[in-house]
Amino acid sequence: MxxxxxxxxxxxxxxxxxxxxxxxxxxxxxxxxxxxxxxxxxxxxxxxxxxxxxxxxxxxxxxxxxxxxxxxxxxxxxxxxVDENGNRKSxxxxxxxxxxxxxxxxxxxxxxxxxxxxxxxxxxxxxxxxxxxxxxxxxxxxxxxxxxxxxxxxxxxxxxxxxxxxxxxxxxxxxxxxxxxxxxxxxxxxxxxxxxxxxxxxxxxxxxxxxxxxxxxxxxxxxxxxxxxxxxxxxxxxxxxxxxxxxxxxxxxxxxxxxxxxxxxSRGRIGVGVQPLSADKAKALGLASNGGALVGSIDPNGPAQAAGLRQGDVIVGVNGKHISSTTELVGQVAQLAPGSEATISVWRNGGERKLSVTIGAQQSADVAQVAPREQQQQPQQQNRPRLGVAVRPLSEDEQQEASLPGGVVVQQATGPAAEAGIQPGDIIVAVDGKVIRSVEQLRRMIAQADDSVSVTVVRDGEQASVDVTLG
The missing domain is CATH 2.40.10.120 (Thrombin, subunit H)
Incomplete structure (x- = not known):
């Protein structure tokens, strides 16, 4: 993958x-x-x-x-x-x-x-x-x-x-x-x-x-x-x-x-970005455990997109073998031969379904898009901001250039947002699936949200969803 x-x-x-x-x-x-x-x-x-x-x-x-x-x-x-700094090594x-x-x-x-x-x-x-x-x-x-x-x-x-x-x-x-x-x-x-x-x-x-x-x-x-x-x-x-x-x-x-x-x-790829599934997210999706890999983004030109995988799917199996973590998914897909057919089992809308995927070929050393462990879990701190972002509205030119229905630009990220991987320059386009059209709407939704939200962002033309545990 x-x-x-x-x-x-x-x-x-x-x-x-x-x-x-x-x-x-x-x-x-x-x-x-x-x-x-x-x-x-x-x-x-x-x-x-x-x-x-x-x-x-x-x-x-x-x-x-x-x-x-x-x-x-x-x-x-x-x-x-000679190393990358120009130092000679005997x-x-x-x-x-x-x-x-x-x-x-x-x-x-x-x-x-x-x-x-x-x-x-x-x-x-x-x-x-x-x-x-x-x-x-x-x-x-x-x-x-x-x-x-x-x-x-x-x-x-x-x-x-x-x-x-x-x-x-x-x-x-x-x-x-x-x-x-x-x-x-x-x-x-x-x-x-x-x-x-x-x-x-x-x-x-x-x-x-x-x-x-x-x-x-x-x-x-x-x-x-x-x-x-x-x-x-x-x-x-x-x-x-x-x-x-x-x-x-x-x-x-x-x-x-x-x-x-x-x-x-040669290594296989299916063109998805994945992240671990939290216990809260698994419960919300109706899964008995937090095993599997949550699809956060999909390559629009990749095999997964062509096979019908969706952002928010949880990949729970590859060719009949249970997937309990992102690491297992990465290893399993990498061993698949490019051009071969694979059956990917996903959890969607409260049930499991199987999709046939034609495996692509990896072009680089990256096997999967996996959130690093340092960002996956951080201890709660006192006096933390609710979300931890400073944002501004998209200009008309920015909105047209990015072809987005709405969104706000992140100017600063701290606390929960930074821990989830949100960075300055990201465009927040949705929270829990609802399109964000103004700064005030984002502030209101975060204030009314429960303990965690799913934030959809666009970075360098690619869209991904991240789970944020609010402060």
Missing amino acids: STQKYWRGSAAVCVVLAIGGAYALSHRNADASVSDAQGPASSLRAVADIVGSRSSAPDFSGIVSRYGPAVVHIGVKEAAS GGEALGSGFIISQDGYILTNNHVVDGATSVSVKLTDGREFHARVIGKDKATDVAVVKIDATNLPTVKIGNPDNSKVGEWVVAIGSPYGFDSTVTSGIISAKSRSMSDDSPIPFIQTDVPVNPGNSGGPLFNLNGEVIGINSMIYSRTGGFQGLSFAIPIDAAMHVKDQLVRTGHV
Whole structure:
């Protein structure tokens, strides 16, 4: 699904880091203890049943012995370069991890591991080293494929991340700081995490200690199946702080297939701008939950428009697969082949309907128009303005040039309006579906409104609706 970027908010305080260089961190104890000696014995037994004892903690040795030989150390030499500010960067060496997916030498890793490399080498656990060719790489998903000339190589088993559950144990193998074949473990903390507004990847979040040098290494489930590629950490310090993220292996294999076949990646688009559905909005629309993706704008020349999607529809499924978030929608549509037919399930007027859409081709890195998390939820503040805009009427020339039935121009945006993404220069054309023809009408409607309103604005010729929680 490809549309223009939705309105971007402020930068996050924490830093998302690709884990390309390395440090090691010892793993914590797998069991838990109870220090309150005064508690009832039944409570202690209940805690023990839930947590388990040391003897019942998973044994990862079978996974390591069976599939560890398929995990490789990747060494990279980089050429000198000049950055965007004109500063010269000297060449050097970097390292990462990867894993063998075919006996004839195809290896998956991260794009950031091999990007800019003048040469790539691969070292196996048996000590053999090979020169590797970069078959293809994809910046949007951070997936790359390299190949070595060898046969009868050990390989991993590919799993289905859709079958994994939050709370399940997972294992990482890689080369943090060059310490080859390092094994760490943890649990799946969450699924379908969006780490940036333009990424088509619904990341798997874990608490597995992964560090610089683990990049490109596999994330295994307890069946010994790879369900992800370790890619980044989220940190305030630059080091591991319990938040690591892996690319789901099904998304990576989809990219791999295209890179091997054509050397580049094509992504689908349907031409809509989407945003998360608030609980209040879901209730107002008659939805049982706030899953799905609310259509805020539609490309007038895009596939969605041709298929009959409307602004205000909630996309709840793609080809029979339930969509619970904007992140899932972005990932699902991006994997659809341009020119193929897809069935999009939408919630409209209190009921679900299915629309057939001919998938378009993405022309840029943007997959979807998704409101950034910083703008999706902000704490309530005291003494907040009701809406928080200073506006003026449209001039006759402006109204004719924009071909609008009415509207007011935003000169300043603060408080709820700014948090919802409204900016100076936007034209407010409607509130809750009613056309705004004067400043006084807007003031009156906002004063009489409930706790939230849907504001329709025009920016750079494109129309979008945003939900605003009033002050």
